[in-house]
Amino acid sequence: MILAAGRGERMRPLTDILPKPLQKVGDLTLIERHVTALAKAGIKHIVINLAWLGHLIEQHLGDGARFNLNIDYSYEQTALGTLGGVVNALTLFKEEQFLVISADIVTDFDFHSLLSHSIDSHDLAHLVLIEESHFKGDFSLQSHRVTMPEAQSFTYGNIGLYQRRGLMHFQPGQILDLGQYLRQLVGLNQVSGQLFSGLWSNVGTIEELDRINQLLDR
Known part of the structure; x- marks a missing residue:
């Protein structure tokens, strides 16, 4: 699943007429970069949640045929938040375990490496963590177990793998936050993780969009 329903407030006025996932990084839009990478990894089915100007994203990507995969869209009348969007789309998922990524990141992460990863029966999520000096750390990592933040x-x-069974108790249509859910799971020791040190950039502002374009032009 690609999370693409956000308003992109910090990227206005660009996002007043074009949703953030359709902003260009290099020759491709943000969301095209993800769909292309997922197709290359062998993924055949993608769910994308949409709200603000979502019809433009559907028009741009279509049914996924040109990427050799199938795309289903989950429309939200009002954006339901990072977890609410996932819960609202649960009926569209074909597997018990599924990948969720945000549309507004740029990365060269190898998604194929996660396809063969099976979440332990006790766990409900597997997270990809990065070392990012611009952000206060969310979690720590000890022997592939995600813990609450400590010194490092x-x-x-x-980017994360999730188990459907961990989300079945939520009601569709609610505004829910993924970060809060993850902190609860980490507190219950139900999250594994890995550290990624390759290309990764958040694209939440015009300045960040310009910065990643300049980096990739080098």
Whole structure:
């Protein structure tokens, strides 16, 4: 699943007429970069949640045929938040375990490496963490177990595997926060993780968009 329903307030006025996932990084839009990478990794089915100007994203990507995969869209009348969007789309998922990424990051992470990863029966999530000096760390990592932040902490890279059974008790249509859910799971020792040190950039502002474009032009 690609999370693409946000308003992109910090990127206005660009996002007043074009949703953030359709902003260009290099020759491709943010969301095209993800769909292309997921297709290359062998993924055949993607769910994308939409709200603000979502019809433009659907028009741009279509049914996914040109990427050799299938895309389903989950529309939200009002954006339901990072977890609410996932819960609202649960009926569209074909597997018990699924990947969730945010549309507004740029990364060269190898998504294929997660396809063969099976979450332990006790766990409900597996997170990709990054070392990012611009952000206060969300979690720490000890022997592939995600813990609450300590002296050395890392940022959740908005790439994670999730178990459907951990979300079934939530009601669709609610505004829910993924960060709060993850902190609850970490407190219960139900989250594994890995550290990624490759290309990763959050794209939440015009300045960050310009910065990643300049970096990739080098």
